[in-house]
Amino acid sequence: MKTEFSIAQLADADIAEADKILRACVHCGFCTATCPTYVLLGDELDSPRGRIYLIKEMLEKQKPPTEAVVKHVDRCLSCLACMTTCPSGVHYMHLVDQARVKIERDFRRPLKERLLRAVLARVLPEPKLFGAAMRLARFARPLAALLPAPNSGKAKPTLLQRLSAMLALAPRELPEPGPAAGGVFAALGRRRARVALLQGCAQQVLAPRINQAAINVLTRHGIEVVLVKDEQCCGALTHHLGRDDDALARARANVAAWSAEASRQGLDAILVTTSGCGTVIKDYGYMLREDGDFAGPAAEVSALAKDITEYLSGIKMKPVQSAHGDIVVAYHAACSLQHGQKVTAIPKDLLSKNGFVVKDVPESHLCCGSAGTYNLLQPDIATKLRDRKIANIASVKPDMIAAGNIGCMMQIAGGTSVPVVHTIELLDWATGGPRPPSN
């Protein structure tokens, strides 16, 4: 694609990167076929190619984003299916991230929208605030019946629709808190390695059992686990809202915390059980590439970051227990894992090797609609994608659904009675841990 940035514009490292990405696009349109919003809405401007044109115009003209750009970029899930499909290697993620930052800086959204985004950016990354919000939401759940359904078909989602989506996602009960920050979990038997485990923000409130399962599996296999004390939310939630000052501050804090831990006691890996976070941590090296003293350590942190299944595939796991029988598991491939990190076969292989009957889900490349805060901000599209995903999952008649991302787990569990569990919970169960709970 021909671009027309001026020499002065190209002196900016971000614009130079955008120019490189845009020039790689040959407008072939292959990406449209796998883009969930194009598949659903059939509008070229809701396809990757359409968005790329809109973003190019916006960046070249150096004008405030138009309503149209904001509408179509907001509808993008950042699922990255387009990056998997693109034959020219267009790095759509870095382009749309840049567009979101520009929209956040230069576009004045209506007051209600600004307030909602500010609340999400403040509450979701802070486990204490998020926990308090979830406890309040439990009492407000009965009010959901009085609100319009999240998928009530409004072209522009209303505040009430979004409130309805939030209440629908709030759990009936909150679990007891899980392992605390600063904890060190000793390897059973001879220590083979030492890893940090990302504690996450929303996940530690909604499902601390996931990281407990990871600790069980890792320590059982001779790996010491540390929950690094000064770690924060990875920044993915605010990064996807275009609030880069917040996301980069969190990235720097985490790089500092993990680098300090690595130099004190050594770290063989930084493990992540929420693939949405893993994709962003693996991108810290890029996000902080121009950031003076942080650039080098950030690249090292990104190189150490691994999805829990990626890491387990590199160690010899203990013999399987057969307590679970022939359970049929529908494996839901989270977009951040399959498209963002290109981890595709590993989780399924691990589940198969540990005795589960694993079924691929038709249209597995399509997003479930969760996508960070997307299901709260675009409830209509998100609910349609969820219902499509659930119908595809139901077609393989599973006993359980496994996924590697809490956002997907909550989204899918909201529309099915089939238990939705994390892949690591099944691996824990198969190697001696407890049976994962039902929904």
Ligand code: SF4
């Ligand atoms: S598939 Fe790649 S090259 Fe083709 S239009 Fe989409 S982004 Fe551009």
Ligand code: SF4
């Ligand atoms: S990230 Fe997903 S929703 Fe956005 S343009 Fe690419 S395929 Fe479409």
